[in-house]
Amino acid sequence: MDYAAQQIINALSFGAEYALLALGLAIVFSVMGLVNFAHGEVIAVGGYTMVAFAALVTANPLIIIVGAVAATALTSVALERVAFRPVRYADPTTGLLTAFGVSIVLQNLFLLFISPRPIAVTSLYFLDAPVMVFGVQISSLQIFESVTTVVVIIGLVLFLQRTTLGLAMRAASLDFEMVRLTGIRANRVFALAFLISGLLAGLACIFIMARRGSVDPHFGFNPVLKAFVACVVGGFGSLPGAVLGGFLLGAVEVAMLVLLPQEYGGLKDAFVFGIIALVLVWRPDGILSPAKEKGDKL
Protein backbone atom coordinates (compact mmCIF):
# COMPACT_ATOMS: atom_id res chain seq x y z
CA MET A 1 0.00 0.00 0.00
CA ASP A 2 2.79 2.38 0.99
CA TYR A 3 4.60 1.42 -2.19
CA ALA A 4 1.56 2.25 -4.32
CA ALA A 5 1.10 5.60 -2.52
CA GLN A 6 4.77 6.36 -3.03
CA GLN A 7 4.50 5.66 -6.77
CA ILE A 8 1.37 7.79 -7.11
CA ILE A 9 3.19 10.66 -5.42
CA ASN A 10 6.16 10.06 -7.74
CA ALA A 11 3.85 10.23 -10.74
CA LEU A 12 2.23 13.44 -9.48
CA SER A 13 5.59 15.01 -8.79
CA PHE A 14 7.05 14.13 -12.21
CA GLY A 15 3.78 15.16 -13.80
CA ALA A 16 3.86 18.51 -12.01
CA GLU A 17 7.36 19.20 -13.32
CA TYR A 18 6.39 18.22 -16.87
CA ALA A 19 3.23 20.32 -16.61
CA LEU A 20 5.28 23.39 -15.65
CA LEU A 21 7.63 22.77 -18.55
CA ALA A 22 4.80 22.10 -20.99
CA LEU A 23 2.88 25.22 -19.93
CA GLY A 24 5.98 27.27 -20.72
CA LEU A 25 6.01 25.95 -24.29
CA ALA A 26 2.24 25.97 -24.72
CA ILE A 27 1.68 29.57 -23.67
CA VAL A 28 4.04 30.85 -26.35
CA PHE A 29 2.66 28.44 -28.94
CA SER A 30 -0.92 29.42 -28.18
CA VAL A 31 -0.20 33.08 -28.88
CA MET A 32 2.48 32.92 -31.54
CA GLY A 33 2.18 29.48 -33.12
CA LEU A 34 5.87 28.96 -32.29
CA VAL A 35 7.33 25.80 -30.77
CA ASN A 36 10.10 27.47 -28.81
CA PHE A 37 12.79 24.82 -28.66
CA ALA A 38 15.05 27.44 -27.04
CA HIS A 39 12.90 27.06 -23.90
CA GLY A 40 15.39 24.46 -22.65
CA GLU A 41 18.25 26.93 -22.89
CA VAL A 42 16.19 29.49 -20.98
CA ILE A 43 15.98 26.87 -18.21
CA ALA A 44 19.75 26.40 -18.47
CA VAL A 45 20.24 30.16 -18.03
CA GLY A 46 18.43 29.75 -14.71
CA GLY A 47 20.84 26.97 -13.75
CA TYR A 48 23.90 29.01 -14.62
CA THR A 49 22.48 32.02 -12.76
CA MET A 50 22.25 29.81 -9.68
CA VAL A 51 25.91 28.89 -10.17
CA ALA A 52 26.88 32.54 -10.53
CA PHE A 53 24.85 33.69 -7.53
CA ALA A 54 26.13 30.85 -5.34
CA ALA A 55 29.74 31.53 -6.32
CA LEU A 56 29.78 35.30 -6.45
CA VAL A 57 26.86 36.80 -4.53
CA THR A 58 25.37 34.80 -1.69
CA ALA A 59 24.72 31.36 -0.31
CA ASN A 60 21.18 32.33 0.64
CA PRO A 61 19.01 29.85 -1.31
CA LEU A 62 16.02 32.19 -1.44
CA ILE A 63 18.05 34.90 -3.16
CA ILE A 64 19.52 32.29 -5.51
CA ILE A 65 16.04 31.07 -6.41
CA VAL A 66 14.69 34.58 -6.98
CA GLY A 67 17.76 35.44 -9.05
CA ALA A 68 17.33 32.36 -11.23
CA VAL A 69 13.62 32.98 -11.87
CA ALA A 70 14.31 36.64 -12.68
CA ALA A 71 17.10 35.59 -15.07
CA THR A 72 14.91 33.12 -16.96
CA ALA A 73 12.09 35.65 -17.21
CA LEU A 74 14.42 38.37 -18.51
CA THR A 75 16.13 35.98 -20.92
CA SER A 76 12.80 34.84 -22.32
CA VAL A 77 11.60 38.41 -22.85
CA ALA A 78 14.95 39.39 -24.38
CA LEU A 79 14.80 36.45 -26.80
CA GLU A 80 11.32 37.52 -27.88
CA ARG A 81 12.56 41.03 -28.54
CA VAL A 82 15.81 40.12 -30.29
CA ALA A 83 15.13 36.82 -32.05
CA PHE A 84 11.43 36.08 -32.35
CA ARG A 85 9.83 39.48 -32.88
CA PRO A 86 11.53 39.99 -36.27
CA VAL A 87 10.06 36.70 -37.56
CA ARG A 88 6.68 37.06 -35.86
CA TYR A 89 4.65 37.21 -39.04
CA ALA A 90 6.91 34.94 -41.07
CA ASP A 91 6.11 31.37 -42.05
CA PRO A 92 5.90 29.05 -39.00
CA THR A 93 8.90 27.12 -40.36
CA THR A 94 10.99 30.29 -40.07
CA GLY A 95 10.01 30.63 -36.42
CA LEU A 96 10.86 26.99 -35.77
CA LEU A 97 14.28 27.34 -37.41
CA THR A 98 14.87 30.53 -35.44
CA ALA A 99 14.10 28.66 -32.22
CA PHE A 100 16.55 25.91 -33.14
CA GLY A 101 19.12 28.56 -34.07
CA VAL A 102 18.71 30.37 -30.76
CA SER A 103 18.97 27.07 -28.91
CA ILE A 104 22.23 26.14 -30.67
CA VAL A 105 23.72 29.62 -30.23
CA LEU A 106 22.96 29.61 -26.50
CA GLN A 107 24.36 26.09 -26.04
CA ASN A 108 27.57 27.16 -27.79
CA LEU A 109 27.80 30.29 -25.65
CA PHE A 110 27.56 28.08 -22.55
CA LEU A 111 30.26 25.80 -23.98
CA LEU A 112 32.61 28.61 -24.96
CA PHE A 113 32.22 31.06 -22.12
CA ILE A 114 31.28 28.89 -19.14
CA SER A 115 32.29 25.27 -19.31
CA PRO A 116 31.54 22.12 -21.29
CA ARG A 117 31.46 20.18 -17.99
CA PRO A 118 28.67 20.04 -15.42
CA ILE A 119 28.92 22.61 -12.64
CA ALA A 120 27.48 21.68 -9.26
CA VAL A 121 25.11 23.83 -7.22
CA THR A 122 24.44 22.44 -3.78
CA SER A 123 22.36 25.36 -2.48
CA LEU A 124 19.04 23.68 -3.27
CA TYR A 125 19.68 20.30 -1.71
CA PHE A 126 17.73 21.45 1.35
CA LEU A 127 14.58 21.24 -0.78
CA ASP A 128 15.00 17.49 -1.08
CA ALA A 129 14.55 16.12 2.46
CA PRO A 130 12.57 13.03 3.48
CA VAL A 131 9.18 13.78 5.04
CA MET A 132 6.63 11.38 6.53
CA VAL A 133 3.05 12.06 5.39
CA PHE A 134 0.33 9.70 6.68
CA GLY A 135 2.96 7.06 7.25
CA VAL A 136 4.38 7.36 3.75
CA GLN A 137 7.90 8.70 3.32
CA ILE A 138 8.14 11.19 0.52
CA SER A 139 10.58 13.87 -0.55
CA SER A 140 9.84 17.45 0.42
CA LEU A 141 10.84 18.36 -3.13
CA GLN A 142 7.86 16.39 -4.40
CA ILE A 143 5.58 18.39 -2.11
CA PHE A 144 7.12 21.71 -3.20
CA GLU A 145 6.83 20.68 -6.83
CA SER A 146 3.19 19.64 -6.64
CA VAL A 147 2.14 22.64 -4.52
CA THR A 148 3.99 25.07 -6.80
CA THR A 149 2.38 23.61 -9.89
CA VAL A 150 -1.10 23.82 -8.36
CA VAL A 151 -0.48 27.44 -7.29
CA VAL A 152 0.88 28.31 -10.75
CA ILE A 153 -2.09 26.72 -12.48
CA ILE A 154 -4.56 28.57 -10.23
CA GLY A 155 -2.67 31.82 -10.76
CA LEU A 156 -2.61 31.33 -14.52
CA VAL A 157 -6.30 30.47 -14.65
CA LEU A 158 -7.18 33.60 -12.65
CA PHE A 159 -4.93 35.73 -14.84
CA LEU A 160 -6.33 34.30 -18.07
CA GLN A 161 -9.96 34.64 -16.92
CA ARG A 162 -9.97 37.87 -14.95
CA THR A 163 -7.60 40.29 -16.70
CA THR A 164 -8.00 41.93 -20.09
CA LEU A 165 -4.50 40.93 -21.15
CA GLY A 166 -5.17 37.37 -20.03
CA LEU A 167 -8.39 37.31 -22.05
CA ALA A 168 -6.49 38.79 -24.99
CA MET A 169 -3.94 35.97 -24.74
CA ARG A 170 -6.72 33.38 -24.83
CA ALA A 171 -8.37 35.18 -27.73
CA ALA A 172 -5.03 35.40 -29.53
CA SER A 173 -4.76 31.63 -29.47
CA LEU A 174 -7.81 31.58 -31.73
CA ASP A 175 -7.50 34.71 -33.87
CA PHE A 176 -4.52 36.93 -33.20
CA GLU A 177 -5.31 39.37 -35.99
CA MET A 178 -8.74 40.03 -34.51
CA VAL A 179 -7.13 40.79 -31.15
CA ARG A 180 -5.01 43.44 -32.88
CA LEU A 181 -8.18 44.77 -34.49
CA THR A 182 -9.56 45.47 -31.02
CA GLY A 183 -6.55 47.72 -30.46
CA ILE A 184 -4.75 45.54 -27.93
CA ARG A 185 -1.05 45.80 -28.66
CA ALA A 186 0.52 42.74 -30.26
CA ASN A 187 3.92 43.53 -28.73
CA ARG A 188 2.46 43.55 -25.24
CA VAL A 189 0.66 40.22 -25.69
CA PHE A 190 3.76 38.53 -27.15
CA ALA A 191 6.10 39.95 -24.51
CA LEU A 192 3.74 38.85 -21.77
CA ALA A 193 3.52 35.32 -23.18
CA PHE A 194 7.33 35.10 -23.18
CA LEU A 195 7.52 36.60 -19.69
CA ILE A 196 5.14 33.98 -18.31
CA SER A 197 6.99 31.26 -20.22
CA GLY A 198 10.27 32.49 -18.70
CA LEU A 199 8.83 32.52 -15.19
CA LEU A 200 7.61 28.95 -15.66
CA ALA A 201 11.05 27.97 -16.96
CA GLY A 202 12.58 29.49 -13.83
CA LEU A 203 10.29 27.53 -11.53
CA ALA A 204 10.96 24.30 -13.42
CA CYS A 205 14.67 25.06 -13.24
CA ILE A 206 14.54 25.20 -9.43
CA PHE A 207 13.10 21.70 -9.21
CA ILE A 208 15.38 20.22 -11.86
CA MET A 209 18.43 21.75 -10.16
CA ALA A 210 17.29 20.56 -6.75
CA ARG A 211 17.05 17.05 -8.15
CA ARG A 212 20.13 17.02 -10.37
CA GLY A 213 22.38 19.41 -8.48
CA SER A 214 24.36 20.48 -11.54
CA VAL A 215 24.04 22.35 -14.80
CA ASP A 216 25.75 21.77 -18.14
CA PRO A 217 25.33 23.24 -21.65
CA HIS A 218 22.82 20.54 -22.64
CA PHE A 219 20.87 20.88 -19.40
CA GLY A 220 17.71 22.03 -21.18
CA PHE A 221 17.44 19.36 -23.86
CA ASN A 222 15.68 16.66 -21.89
CA PRO A 223 13.19 19.03 -20.19
CA VAL A 224 12.18 20.67 -23.47
CA LEU A 225 11.75 17.25 -25.06
CA LYS A 226 9.44 16.19 -22.23
CA ALA A 227 7.57 19.48 -22.50
CA PHE A 228 7.16 19.01 -26.24
CA VAL A 229 5.81 15.47 -25.80
CA ALA A 230 3.41 16.63 -23.08
CA CYS A 231 2.14 19.44 -25.32
CA VAL A 232 1.66 17.08 -28.27
CA VAL A 233 -0.25 14.57 -26.16
CA GLY A 234 -2.38 17.23 -24.49
CA GLY A 235 -2.99 19.14 -27.73
CA PHE A 236 -0.63 21.88 -28.86
CA GLY A 237 -2.07 25.31 -28.19
CA SER A 238 -4.25 24.12 -25.31
CA LEU A 239 -3.06 25.19 -21.86
CA PRO A 240 -5.24 22.64 -20.03
CA GLY A 241 -3.93 20.14 -22.57
CA ALA A 242 -0.34 20.97 -21.62
CA VAL A 243 -1.11 20.34 -17.95
CA LEU A 244 -2.97 17.11 -18.72
CA GLY A 245 -0.18 15.99 -21.06
CA GLY A 246 2.42 16.70 -18.39
CA PHE A 247 0.64 14.68 -15.73
CA LEU A 248 -0.13 11.89 -18.18
CA LEU A 249 3.51 11.68 -19.22
CA GLY A 250 4.59 11.61 -15.57
CA ALA A 251 2.08 8.84 -14.82
CA VAL A 252 3.10 6.73 -17.82
CA GLU A 253 6.81 7.11 -17.00
CA VAL A 254 6.34 6.03 -13.39
CA ALA A 255 4.00 3.21 -14.45
CA MET A 256 6.62 1.87 -16.85
CA LEU A 257 9.31 2.11 -14.18
CA VAL A 258 7.13 0.12 -11.80
CA LEU A 259 5.57 -2.38 -14.18
CA LEU A 260 8.39 -3.25 -16.55
CA PRO A 261 10.47 -6.26 -15.54
CA GLN A 262 14.01 -5.35 -14.61
CA GLU A 263 15.50 -6.84 -17.78
CA TYR A 264 13.34 -4.49 -19.87
CA GLY A 265 14.23 -1.41 -17.79
CA GLY A 266 16.37 -0.04 -20.63
CA LEU A 267 13.32 0.00 -22.85
CA LYS A 268 11.36 2.29 -20.55
CA ASP A 269 11.42 5.26 -22.93
CA ALA A 270 10.47 3.03 -25.86
CA PHE A 271 7.38 1.84 -23.98
CA VAL A 272 6.53 5.38 -22.83
CA PHE A 273 6.70 6.77 -26.35
CA GLY A 274 4.85 3.71 -27.67
CA ILE A 275 1.95 4.47 -25.33
CA ILE A 276 2.11 8.15 -26.33
CA ALA A 277 1.94 7.07 -29.97
CA LEU A 278 -1.17 5.01 -29.21
CA VAL A 279 -2.78 8.03 -27.55
CA LEU A 280 -2.03 10.01 -30.70
CA VAL A 281 -3.59 7.31 -32.88
CA TRP A 282 -6.72 7.78 -30.77
CA ARG A 283 -6.52 11.60 -30.75
CA PRO A 284 -4.16 12.71 -33.55
CA ASP A 285 -4.36 16.39 -32.57
CA GLY A 286 -3.86 15.67 -28.88
CA ILE A 287 -6.41 14.98 -26.17
CA LEU A 288 -7.59 18.56 -25.64
CA SER A 289 -6.63 20.13 -28.96
CA PRO A 290 -8.26 23.54 -29.33
CA ALA A 291 -11.03 23.94 -31.88
CA LYS A 292 -9.95 25.66 -35.06
CA GLU A 293 -12.46 28.29 -35.98
CA LYS A 294 -12.09 31.50 -37.85
CA GLY A 295 -14.11 33.83 -40.04
CA ASP A 296 -13.75 33.84 -43.78
CA LYS A 297 -11.39 36.69 -44.45
CA LEU A 298 -10.30 40.25 -43.73
Add this chain to the structure above:
Amino acid sequence: MLDIQNLRVFHGPIEAVHGISLSVGTGQCVALLGPNGAGKTSTISAICGIAQASGTIALEGADLAKVTVEDRIGRGIAVSPEGRRIFSNLSVEANLRIGGGIRADRENVRADIERWFDTFPILGERRAQPGGTLSGGEQQMLAIARALMSKPKILLLDEPSLGLAPRIVAQVFQMISTLRAEGMTILLVEQNARQALQISDYGYLLNNGRIQAEGTAEELGGSKDMMAKLTGLG
Protein backbone atom coordinates in the same frame (compact mmCIF):
# COMPACT_ATOMS: atom_id res chain seq x y z
CA MET B 1 -13.93 62.04 -40.90
CA LEU B 2 -12.39 59.41 -43.21
CA ASP B 3 -10.84 60.41 -46.48
CA ILE B 4 -9.32 57.91 -48.90
CA GLN B 5 -7.45 58.98 -52.01
CA ASN B 6 -6.06 56.78 -54.79
CA LEU B 7 -6.04 53.67 -52.60
CA ARG B 8 -4.39 50.59 -54.06
CA VAL B 9 -4.51 47.39 -52.04
CA PHE B 10 -2.23 44.42 -52.59
CA HIS B 11 -2.40 40.78 -51.57
CA GLY B 12 1.17 39.73 -52.27
CA PRO B 13 1.81 40.46 -55.94
CA ILE B 14 -1.90 40.80 -56.75
CA GLU B 15 -3.47 44.25 -56.81
CA ALA B 16 -7.03 43.87 -55.51
CA VAL B 17 -8.06 47.54 -55.44
CA HIS B 18 -6.90 49.89 -58.19
CA GLY B 19 -6.73 53.46 -56.95
CA ILE B 20 -10.14 54.21 -55.44
CA SER B 21 -11.10 57.40 -53.61
CA LEU B 22 -13.94 57.80 -51.17
CA SER B 23 -14.86 59.79 -48.12
CA VAL B 24 -17.11 59.42 -45.10
CA GLY B 25 -18.27 62.57 -43.36
CA THR B 26 -18.81 62.85 -39.61
CA GLY B 27 -22.14 61.32 -38.65
CA GLN B 28 -22.67 59.89 -42.11
CA CYS B 29 -23.43 56.32 -43.06
CA VAL B 30 -21.70 55.52 -46.34
CA ALA B 31 -22.26 52.25 -48.18
CA LEU B 32 -19.56 50.49 -50.16
CA LEU B 33 -21.40 48.07 -52.41
CA GLY B 34 -20.37 45.45 -54.86
CA PRO B 35 -20.32 41.77 -55.71
CA ASN B 36 -17.96 39.14 -54.36
CA GLY B 37 -14.35 39.88 -55.20
CA ALA B 38 -15.01 43.56 -55.89
CA GLY B 39 -12.39 44.67 -53.35
CA LYS B 40 -14.70 45.75 -50.51
CA THR B 41 -13.08 43.70 -47.76
CA SER B 42 -9.62 44.58 -49.12
CA THR B 43 -10.55 48.23 -48.70
CA ILE B 44 -11.61 47.64 -45.09
CA SER B 45 -8.39 45.70 -44.46
CA ALA B 46 -6.35 48.60 -45.82
CA ILE B 47 -8.18 51.12 -43.64
CA CYS B 48 -7.42 48.95 -40.60
CA GLY B 49 -3.80 48.59 -41.64
CA ILE B 50 -3.70 44.83 -42.06
CA ALA B 51 -3.39 44.82 -45.85
CA GLN B 52 -0.51 46.24 -47.82
CA ALA B 53 -1.68 49.43 -49.48
CA SER B 54 -0.58 52.64 -51.16
CA GLY B 55 -2.38 55.94 -51.50
CA THR B 56 -3.73 58.11 -48.72
CA ILE B 57 -5.99 57.08 -45.85
CA ALA B 58 -6.67 60.01 -43.55
CA LEU B 59 -8.72 60.03 -40.35
CA GLU B 60 -9.75 63.51 -39.26
CA GLY B 61 -7.08 64.88 -41.58
CA ALA B 62 -4.24 62.78 -40.19
CA ASP B 63 -2.54 60.39 -42.62
CA LEU B 64 -2.56 56.81 -41.33
CA ALA B 65 0.16 55.51 -43.66
CA LYS B 66 2.69 54.87 -40.91
CA VAL B 67 0.22 54.15 -38.13
CA THR B 68 0.08 50.59 -36.78
CA VAL B 69 -3.11 48.55 -36.66
CA GLU B 70 -3.39 49.01 -32.90
CA ASP B 71 -2.86 52.77 -33.10
CA ARG B 72 -5.50 53.09 -35.83
CA ILE B 73 -7.97 51.47 -33.46
CA GLY B 74 -6.70 53.74 -30.69
CA ARG B 75 -7.35 56.75 -32.92
CA GLY B 76 -10.99 55.81 -33.27
CA ILE B 77 -11.45 53.19 -35.99
CA ALA B 78 -13.43 50.09 -35.05
CA VAL B 79 -14.25 47.14 -37.24
CA SER B 80 -16.88 44.44 -37.22
CA PRO B 81 -15.26 42.08 -39.71
CA GLU B 82 -16.71 39.79 -42.30
CA GLY B 83 -17.48 36.41 -40.76
CA ARG B 84 -17.88 38.21 -37.40
CA ARG B 85 -14.77 36.58 -35.95
CA ILE B 86 -16.15 36.29 -32.45
CA PHE B 87 -13.68 34.82 -29.98
CA SER B 88 -15.61 31.59 -29.78
CA ASN B 89 -13.54 30.25 -26.86
CA LEU B 90 -14.39 33.26 -24.69
CA SER B 91 -17.68 34.15 -23.03
CA VAL B 92 -19.96 36.82 -24.47
CA GLU B 93 -18.94 39.13 -21.63
CA ALA B 94 -15.23 38.48 -22.21
CA ASN B 95 -15.66 39.31 -25.90
CA LEU B 96 -17.07 42.68 -24.90
CA ARG B 97 -14.32 43.22 -22.33
CA ILE B 98 -11.67 42.68 -24.99
CA GLY B 99 -13.55 45.13 -27.21
CA GLY B 100 -13.11 47.75 -24.49
CA GLY B 101 -9.59 46.59 -23.69
CA ILE B 102 -7.90 49.77 -24.88
CA ARG B 103 -10.02 52.04 -22.70
CA ALA B 104 -8.59 53.42 -19.50
CA ASP B 105 -11.99 54.02 -17.84
CA ARG B 106 -12.50 50.49 -16.50
CA GLU B 107 -15.62 51.34 -14.51
CA ASN B 108 -17.32 52.78 -17.59
CA VAL B 109 -16.35 49.69 -19.58
CA ARG B 110 -18.29 47.60 -17.08
CA ALA B 111 -21.25 49.97 -17.31
CA ASP B 112 -21.15 49.88 -21.11
CA ILE B 113 -21.17 46.08 -21.09
CA GLU B 114 -24.31 46.18 -18.94
CA ARG B 115 -25.79 48.73 -21.32
CA TRP B 116 -25.25 46.35 -24.24
CA PHE B 117 -26.87 43.58 -22.26
CA ASP B 118 -29.87 45.86 -21.73
CA THR B 119 -29.94 46.69 -25.45
CA PHE B 120 -29.66 43.03 -26.46
CA PRO B 121 -31.21 41.03 -23.62
CA ILE B 122 -30.37 37.78 -25.42
CA LEU B 123 -26.66 38.62 -25.07
CA GLY B 124 -27.24 39.39 -21.42
CA GLU B 125 -28.92 36.05 -20.88
CA ARG B 126 -25.93 34.36 -22.50
CA ARG B 127 -23.22 36.53 -20.99
CA ALA B 128 -21.36 33.56 -19.52
CA GLN B 129 -21.77 31.33 -22.59
CA PRO B 130 -18.89 30.90 -25.05
CA GLY B 131 -19.32 33.25 -28.02
CA GLY B 132 -19.12 30.30 -30.38
CA THR B 133 -22.40 28.90 -29.08
CA LEU B 134 -24.44 31.94 -30.20
CA SER B 135 -26.53 31.93 -33.35
CA GLY B 136 -25.30 33.85 -36.41
CA GLY B 137 -27.50 36.83 -35.68
CA GLU B 138 -26.48 36.96 -32.03
CA GLN B 139 -22.83 36.71 -33.03
CA GLN B 140 -23.30 39.61 -35.43
CA MET B 141 -24.81 41.74 -32.67
CA LEU B 142 -21.94 40.75 -30.41
CA ALA B 143 -19.39 41.61 -33.10
CA ILE B 144 -20.90 45.08 -33.56
CA ALA B 145 -21.19 45.62 -29.80
CA ARG B 146 -17.57 44.47 -29.35
CA ALA B 147 -16.43 46.98 -31.98
CA LEU B 148 -18.40 49.77 -30.31
CA MET B 149 -16.93 48.99 -26.90
CA SER B 150 -13.81 50.92 -27.88
CA LYS B 151 -15.93 54.10 -28.26
CA PRO B 152 -14.85 54.62 -31.88
CA LYS B 153 -15.18 57.67 -34.07
CA ILE B 154 -15.95 55.53 -37.11
CA LEU B 155 -17.36 52.03 -37.37
CA LEU B 156 -16.43 49.81 -40.28
CA LEU B 157 -19.05 47.12 -40.85
CA ASP B 158 -18.04 44.39 -43.25
CA GLU B 159 -20.95 42.39 -44.62
CA PRO B 160 -23.02 42.42 -41.42
CA SER B 161 -25.92 40.63 -43.14
CA LEU B 162 -23.87 37.84 -44.65
CA GLY B 163 -25.27 34.37 -43.98
CA LEU B 164 -28.15 35.58 -41.80
CA ALA B 165 -31.84 34.75 -42.09
CA PRO B 166 -33.98 37.60 -43.57
CA ARG B 167 -35.66 38.28 -40.21
CA ILE B 168 -32.25 38.61 -38.53
CA VAL B 169 -30.93 40.75 -41.38
CA ALA B 170 -33.78 43.19 -40.72
CA GLN B 171 -32.79 43.33 -37.03
CA VAL B 172 -29.15 43.98 -37.91
CA PHE B 173 -30.06 46.78 -40.30
CA GLN B 174 -32.36 48.21 -37.64
CA MET B 175 -29.41 48.23 -35.26
CA ILE B 176 -27.23 50.03 -37.82
CA SER B 177 -30.04 52.49 -38.42
CA THR B 178 -30.24 53.22 -34.71
CA LEU B 179 -26.48 53.76 -34.52
CA ARG B 180 -26.65 56.15 -37.43
CA ALA B 181 -29.49 58.04 -35.77
CA GLU B 182 -27.33 58.34 -32.65
CA GLY B 183 -24.67 60.06 -34.77
CA MET B 184 -22.21 57.22 -35.29
CA THR B 185 -20.09 57.55 -38.43
CA ILE B 186 -20.35 54.29 -40.40
CA LEU B 187 -18.72 52.78 -43.45
CA LEU B 188 -21.00 49.91 -44.39
CA VAL B 189 -19.68 47.26 -46.75
CA GLU B 190 -22.52 45.18 -48.18
CA GLN B 191 -23.69 43.01 -51.03
CA ASN B 192 -27.25 43.61 -49.94
CA ALA B 193 -27.40 46.91 -51.82
CA ARG B 194 -31.09 47.60 -51.47
CA GLN B 195 -31.16 47.52 -47.69
CA ALA B 196 -27.75 49.16 -47.34
CA LEU B 197 -28.76 52.13 -49.46
CA GLN B 198 -31.99 52.54 -47.51
CA ILE B 199 -30.03 53.47 -44.40
CA SER B 200 -27.06 55.20 -46.06
CA ASP B 201 -26.46 58.84 -46.90
CA TYR B 202 -24.19 58.03 -49.80
CA GLY B 203 -22.99 54.97 -51.67
CA TYR B 204 -20.12 53.77 -53.81
CA LEU B 205 -20.40 50.87 -56.24
CA LEU B 206 -17.21 48.90 -56.44
CA ASN B 207 -16.42 46.26 -59.04
CA ASN B 208 -13.13 44.62 -59.97
CA GLY B 209 -11.30 46.96 -57.61
CA ARG B 210 -12.64 50.14 -59.20
CA ILE B 211 -15.44 52.48 -58.27
CA GLN B 212 -18.03 52.25 -61.04
CA ALA B 213 -20.55 54.71 -59.66
CA GLU B 214 -21.27 56.84 -56.62
CA GLY B 215 -24.05 58.98 -55.31
CA THR B 216 -27.02 59.11 -53.00
CA ALA B 217 -29.44 56.20 -52.80
CA GLU B 218 -31.72 57.96 -55.28
CA GLU B 219 -28.92 58.68 -57.71
CA LEU B 220 -27.56 55.15 -57.54
CA GLY B 221 -31.02 53.70 -57.74
CA GLY B 222 -31.38 55.59 -61.03
CA SER B 223 -28.45 53.75 -62.61
CA LYS B 224 -30.61 50.69 -62.83
CA ASP B 225 -28.58 48.80 -65.40
CA MET B 226 -25.37 49.10 -63.45
CA MET B 227 -27.03 48.39 -60.13
CA ALA B 228 -28.69 45.31 -61.55
CA LYS B 229 -25.43 44.14 -63.07
CA LEU B 230 -23.32 44.75 -59.99
CA THR B 231 -25.60 43.99 -57.13
CA GLY B 232 -28.79 42.44 -58.38
CA LEU B 233 -30.80 45.48 -57.30
CA GLY B 234 -33.27 46.01 -60.15
